[in-house]
Amino acid sequence: MPALKDLIRTIPDYPKPGIMFRDVTTLLGNAEGLKAAIARMAEPYVDLKVDAVAGIEARGFILGGAIADRLGCGFIPIRKKGKLPWKTIGQEYTLEYGVDVIEIHEDAIAPGQRVLIVDDLIATGGTAEAAAKLLRRTQGEIVGATFIIDLPELGGLKLLKSHGIDCHALVAFEGH
Secondary structure, rough: OOOOOOOOEEEEEEOOOEEEEHHHHHHOOOOOHHHHHHHHHHHHHHOOOOOEEEOOHHHHHHHHHOOOOHHHHEEEEEEEOOOOOEEEEEEEEOOOOOEEOOOEEEOOOOOOOEEEEEEEOOOOHHHHHHHHHHHHHHHOOOEEEEEEEHHHHHHHHHHHOOOOOEEEEEEEOOOO
């Protein structure tokens, strides 16, 4: 099997000039690669008694569901505003040009539940930081955050670590 990094397609100048988009759909489409990524993302948390995996829309759903199954726990979707059908609580976060909101159901987490945050990629960390704030507002205890890709120049893992969150990424790509 090729290295996981070799299964990730790079698309130059998407969504705008100068950006090197790291596309995990090619890794997700490779059965052995997907299985290896799920195992390696879950491995640091196997002995930490995780009660739920919180997956960030949308690729975090794909990965998070599989990791939750592997860890023997439930799954919590973190969605963009207005996408969940029940009563929600939200958290704003800053984008390059504006502000967005992510939400969870208000009853998704019981106080003290141990939650693992999952997404495919961490760049600046804004979305993952908002997810952490949202989970803490519901009195969830964050056991960590796991990603396939880190873009270290953008500082997202450092940001989460500054909030006391254990972080794990499988591969790193330099540049944006």
